Amino acid sequence: MSAQNGVYIPLQNPSDIRLLVLKPGQPDDPIECDLLNPMNLDALDTLEETANRAIGLLRQYFALSYVWGDQNDKRLIILNRQPFWVTYNLFSSLSRVRNLSMDMQCLWVDALCIDQNNQHEREAQVKLMSRIYRQAKAIIADVGEKSEGKELISPLLESIIDAGDTCEAIEMSLEGSSYNDPARIASLGALMNDIVESTERGTLSFRHKSEDEVKREIVAPKLEHHGLQISENKGWKAFQQFFASPYWQRIWVLQEFALAPKISILYGDLQIRPSKLMDAMKLLLRFGSLPIDTYFGLSGNKDMGVRFESLGFKGFITLMNEKELVREQSPKTNPTGWLITKLEYTKFHMSTDPRDRIYALLGLASDGESYIDAVTYSPDWKYEEVFKNFAKMFIERDHGMKLLYQAGTCSDWLKSPSWVPDWQKMDRSLNQIALPFEHSTFAASPSSSPSIHVRQDNNSLLVRGTTVDKISKKTATLGSGHLASVNDHVTYAYGMAYGLTDIISFFSSGIFLAQELDDYPTNEGSLDVALRTFLRGPPSEMSQSQMVSMQEGVRAFFSRIRLCMELVENKWREPDPETVRRGQEQEQPLIALANAGGIPANQRCFCTTEKGFFGLVPGKVEIGDEVAIFNGGNVPFILRRFEPGNERELVYRLVGDGYLHGLMHGEALSLDTYDERDLVIV
Numbered sequence: 001m002s003a004q005n006g007v008y009i010p011l012q013n014p015s016d017i018r019l020l021v022l023k024p025g026q027p028d029d030p031i032e033c034d035l036l037n038p039m040n041l042d043a044l045d046t047l048e049e050t051a052n053r054a055i056g057l058l059r060q061y062f063a064l065s066y067v068w069g070d071q072n073d074k075r076l077i078i079l080n081r082q083p084f085w086v087t088y089n090l091f092s093s094l095s096r097v098r099n100l101s102m103d104m105q106c107l108w109v110d111a112l113c114i115d116q117n118n119q120h121e122r123e124a125q126v127k128l129m130s131r132i133y134r135q136a137k138a139i140i141a142d143v144g145e146k147s148e149g150k151e152l153i154s155p156l157l158e159s160i161i162d163a164g165d166t167c168e169a170i171e172m173s174l175e176g177s178s179y180n181d182p183a184r185i186a187s188l189g190a191l192m193n194d195i196v197e198s199t200e201r202g203t204l205s206f207r208h209k210s211e212d213e214v215k216r217e218i219v220a221p222k223l224e225h226h227g228l229q230i231s232e233n234k235g236w237k238a239f240q241q242f243f244a245s246p247y248w249q250r251i252w253v254l255q256e257f258a259l260a261p262k263i264s265i266l267y268g269d270l271q272i273r274p275s276k277l278m279d280a281m282k283l284l285l286r287f288g289s290l291p292i293d294t295y296f297g298l299s300g301n302k303d304m305g306v307r308f309e310s311l312g313f314k315g316f317i318t319l320m321n322e323k324e325l326v327r328e329q330s331p332k333t334n335p336t337g338w339l340i341t342k343l344e345y346t347k348f349h350m351s352t353d354p355r356d357r358i359y360a361l362l363g364l365a366s367d368g369e370s371y372i373d374a375v376t377y378s379p380d381w382k383y384e385e386v387f388k389n390f391a392k393m394f395i396e397r398d399h400g401m402k403l404l405y406q407a408g409t410c411s412d413w414l415k416s417p418s419w420v421p422d423w424q425k426m427d428r429s430l431n432q433i434a435l436p437f438e439h440s441t442f443a444a445s446p447s448s449s450p451s452i453h454v455r456q457d458n459n460s461l462l463v464r465g466t467t468v469d470k471i472s473k474k475t476a477t478l479g480s481g482h483l484a485s486v487n488d489h490v491t492y493a494y495g496m497a498y499g500l501t502d503i504i505s506f507f508s509s510g511i512f513l514a515q516e517l518d519d520y521p522t523n524e525g526s527l528d529v530a531l532r533t534f535l536r537g538p539p540s541e542m543s544q545s546q547m548v549s550m551q552e553g554v555r556a557f558f559s560r561i562r563l564c565m566e567l568v569e570n571k572w573r574e575p576d577p578e579t580v581r582r583g584q585e586q587e588q589p590l591i592a593l594a595n596a597g598g599i600p601a602n603q604r605c606f607c608t609t610e611k612g613f614f615g616l617v618p619g620k621v622e623i624g625d626e627v628a629i630f631n632g633g634n635v636p637f638i639l640r641r642f643e644p645g646n647e648r649e650l651v652y653r654l655v656g657d658g659y660l661h662g663l664m665h666g667e668a669l670s671l672d673t674y675d676e677r678d679l680v681i682v
Helices: 053-058 088-097 119-135 150-174 182-186 189-201 211-219 235-244 251-259 274-287 308-328 339-345 368-374 383-396 400-406 423-428 500-514 526-534 544-564 577-586 589-597
Strands: 020-022 032-035 062-065 074-079 082-087 106-108 138-144 263-267 270-272 452-454 461-474 491-493 496-498 604-609 614-618 626-630 637-641 651-657 659-661 677-681
Touching: 062 088, 062 251, 074 088, 082 088, 088 138, 119 251, 138 251, 150 235, 150 270, 150 274, 235 308, 251 308, 263 274, 270 274, 274 308, 339 400, 368 383, 383 400, 383 423, 383 452, 400 452, 400 651, 500 526, 500 589, 500 604, 500 614, 526 544, 526 614, 526 659, 544 589, 614 651
Parallel strands: 032 074, 062 106, 062 138, 138 263, 651 677
Antiparallel strands: 020 032, 020 106, 074 082, 263 270, 452 461, 461 604, 461 626, 461 677, 491 496, 604 614, 614 659, 626 637, 637 651
C-alpha cells in the first residue's frame, strides 16, 4: 500500500492525526477521498465549543473497523486527487460506507490516514490508537460482504431474545422455592398452557414425557422449549457465515469495539445493532440447551461441526468481555487487565504484522502505558526480537511465572529462546494448565516466591527450582491426527478438529498406560488417576455428583469394550470406532467427559514418569525429558537437557507446563530428588 509523493502532509506533533472525507458516489463510480490537514487530538481536551471547522470535524469523525485482507489483492482509489492502491477488502468497505449517510463521510481509516511507509509515524500513531477510538463519534464495524440469507439474521436474533425473555421470566418466578414446591409449579400454569399449544403446533414436544420430566424442563428453562427453532430455521446458516468472517478474529477489533462510544455493525448492506447481538449471545450462553459451539454449525444438520464460525464466536465473546472490563474500569491491581493476561486469552486472534499481537492490546491493558515506549516497527527489529524484549519486560515487572506458563510454544527452537512465547502462533498451541488469572487451585511449588532473572547474555534465564523426575512413556497426542476419526460431535479447539471418538480413544490410551503403574503414590486406581488427570483435578466448578456420574459412565463404557481389547505381552490395541460409537450412545457421561477435558487437552499427551507418576503434558515431550518444579509455580514444567552445557551448570530448554497427578500441591518436597538450585533456561 505504497504512498506517493505529495499525498501526505507530515505530522508535526505527537498527538496529530489525519482525517479524510469520503465522497459519495454510485456503485460503478471511482472511490474518491480527500485527506484533511493534520489535526491535534488534544484540541478536544483544551478547547470549548468552537466554530472552527477542523475542531468540528474532530468531534464528529467515524473510525472504520475492517479486515485488511490479502496484501497482494489491490484496487485503485483516488486519494488527494492521486491514484492510490488499497487492498480489495478496504476498497469494498469504502464502497459500502460511502452512501450510508452524509454524517459518515468524515472518517479515520488506518491504511489511509497513517503513512504506512513512515516507520516513525506508524509507531507514534499506534500509541494514539486508544484515544482515536475513544474520541470517535462512532465505530463503523464492517464485517464483510453480504452472504446468502443475511436477511434472516435479524429475525433469528429476535427469536433468541424473545425465547430468552420467557426463560428469564420463568427463572425469576422460580427463585426462592424448591423444585417440587406446589406454589412454584402452580405459578407456571399459564406457561404450561402455552407449552401445550406449542406442542400442538409442532414447535415443541412434551407429549411423550412424564410429569416429572416436564417439571424438570420447566424448572430449567431452555430457549428451544420456548419458541427457538433449530433444525428448521435457515437463519442459522446465515449466522454461521456471519461469524465465519475473519473480522471477528482480528486482534485490533478488540480495542476498536471495547473503546468505541457507539458501534454500527455493517454486514453487506445490512446494519445490525451490537446491543441486540450481544443480548442474543448472552442468552444463548445462559439458556441454550446445546454446547455453544454447536449453534454456529447449524444449517439444518445438528451434527455439522464448526471451524472458523466457532473461532469467530469465541472472538465475539472475548470482545464482549473486553467491553465489560472497560465499562467497569477494573483497578490496575486486577490481573485480568494486565497485558500478560490478555495475551493468553486473546491467543486465537490474528494480525497481519506479528508485532501487532502485542501492540493492539496496549490500549486495553491496565498496565499498557508502561510498555508503550517499546513499540517499534523498525525493520531491524524482527518480531522475534520484539517478543523477546516484551518477555524481558514482563520478567522485570514480576510477571515471570505468568510468562513461563505461556512459553515453550516456539516452532523454531534454534532461533528463539524457549522462555519467549511465540504469541503469533499461540492460536495453534496447547492450553496452559495453570489458569491465566490468579485463582489457580494448584500449588505445585512448596515455595510461594518465584525467582526468575534474565542473565547478562539476554538469552538465558536463571530460574530457582528443581528437577524431580523424568518422562518414561507417552501416548499419541490429541489433535495430532494419529487417533481414529469419526465424523460425530466434532469439537474444535482453536481451529483443530477432532471428534468425540478421537477424545475417547485418546482417553482410552491414557487408561491403559495408567494400568501399567503399580501402587500409585495417591493410592488411587488407574481409572480414577486417568480420569482426574484428564480433567486436571477435576475442575472446581464440577460437583461431586457430576464427578461420580462421570466415573460410573467411564467404568461402564470400559467394561463393554474390555473384551475387544487384545492384551499381548502388555501391549494393547485401541477399540475399533464402531465399538466406541455404540458405547457413546449408551453412556452419556462420556459426552460430558469429552466436553470437560477435550479442548484443554488439545496438543497434549498422557505420560508416565520414572517415579511412577501419571500426567498430561505437551505433545512434543520426549522420553527422558525432566519434570521440574519452579519456585512459586502453580504447576510442574517439562524441561529438556540442552547441549552444549558445561561442567559447572546444566542447561535446559522449556517444553511447557503439565499436570502430574500427585505433584500438584507441594508433594514434590517429599521426593528424594528434591534439590533446590538455579536452573538455566535457554
